[in-house]
Amino acid sequence: MIALENVGLRYGNGPEILRDLSFSIPPRSFQFLTGPSGAGKTSLMRLLSLSLRPSRGFMSLFGSDVSLLDRRDIPAMRRRIGVVFQDFRLLDHLSTYDNVALPLRIQGRDPASFRTDVDELLKWVGLAHRKHAFPPVLSGGEKQRAAIARALITQPDVLLADEPTGNVDPPMAKRLLRLFLELNRLGTSVVIATHDIGLMDQVDAPRLILFDGHLEASA
Numbered sequence: 130m131i132a133l134e135n136v137g138l139r140y141g142n143g144p145e146i147l148r149d150l151s152f153s154i155p156p157r158s159f160q161f162l163t164g165p166s167g168a169g170k171t172s173l174m175r176l177l178s179l180s181l182r183p184s185r186g187f188m189s190l191f192g193s194d195v196s197l198l199d200r201r202d203i204p205a206m207r208r209r210i211g212v213v214f215q216d217f218r219l220l221d222h223l224s225t226y227d228n229v230a231l232p233l234r235i236q237g238r239d240p241a242s243f244r245t246d247v248d249e250l251l252k253w254v255g256l257a258h259r260k261h262a263f264p265p266v267l268s269g270g271e272k273q274r275a276a277i278a279r280a281l282i283t284q285p286d287v288l289l290a291d292e293p294t295g296n297v298d299p300p301m302a303k304r305l306l307r308l309f310l311e312l313n314r315l316g317t318s319v320v321i322a323t324h325d326i327g328l329m330d331q332v333d334a335p336r337l338i339l340f341d342g343h344l345e346a347s348a
């Protein structure tokens with residue numbers, strides 16, 4: 130579904146911060162992406178979500194070579210990839226409901242056509258009672274679940290989550306992990322970037338280990 134072969138990435142004229150990456154994200158897979166701080170996890174997530182393009186190597190997304198993608202094809206490709214950012218990126222002036230519905234509004238969908246979908250997703254992440262609340266009054270775990278719901282509202286094929294448990298306590302981390310596993314069981318590929326060894330130890334899933342821009346090993 131997503132495949133990288135000998136991919137390298139540099140910012141501007143700087144040094145290569147990702148080197149010779151070869152791996153794939155198969156359909157319905159679940160894997161962790163880990164490694165020390167600064168190893169390049171966030172940059173790799175940005176590559177996978179098409180915010181950045183490889184400086185070299187080959188990357189294919191849903192069967193298309195990304196170097197040949199027409200600019201007009203990118204929004205449709207991006208809709209197939211849900212991203213949960215480390216800092217949530219919720220809009221403070223929109224309610225939880227409106228934050229989650231935003232990707233559909235941007236697509237120009239009629240609000241009446243997606244009301245039930247947004248309500249059901251909010252229920253699934255355990256936020257039905259917070260749908261009218263605004264992000265500044267949400268707890269860290271609630272913000273994280275709102276960000277997850279927003280990433281999922283377009284029913285992406287792949288979910289990329291960058292440190293999704295970085296701002297929550299262990300019981301909430303466990304709850305979020307259960308959501309990701311359930312999502313994966315329903316057919317979505319999931320990649321979780323994390324430093325949290327305790328989190329990874331709870332699931333028997335492959336680990337992509339980034340070390341200084343290289344993929345060191347997978348277990």
Ligand SMILES: Nc1ncnc2c1ncn2[C@@H]1O[C@H](COP(=O)(O)OP(=O)(O)OP(=O)(O)O)[C@@H](O)[C@H]1O
Nearest residue numbers: 140143146164165166167168169170171172173339
């Ligand atoms: N926009 C940018 N321009 C130039 N260099 C950058 C940029 N973003 C990241 N880098 C550099 O790329 C390297 C990898 O950073 P990245 O944020 O991808 O690592 P990370 O593994 O996600 O780190 P952390 O776990 O601390 O979030 C670092 O050396 C960083 O300074």
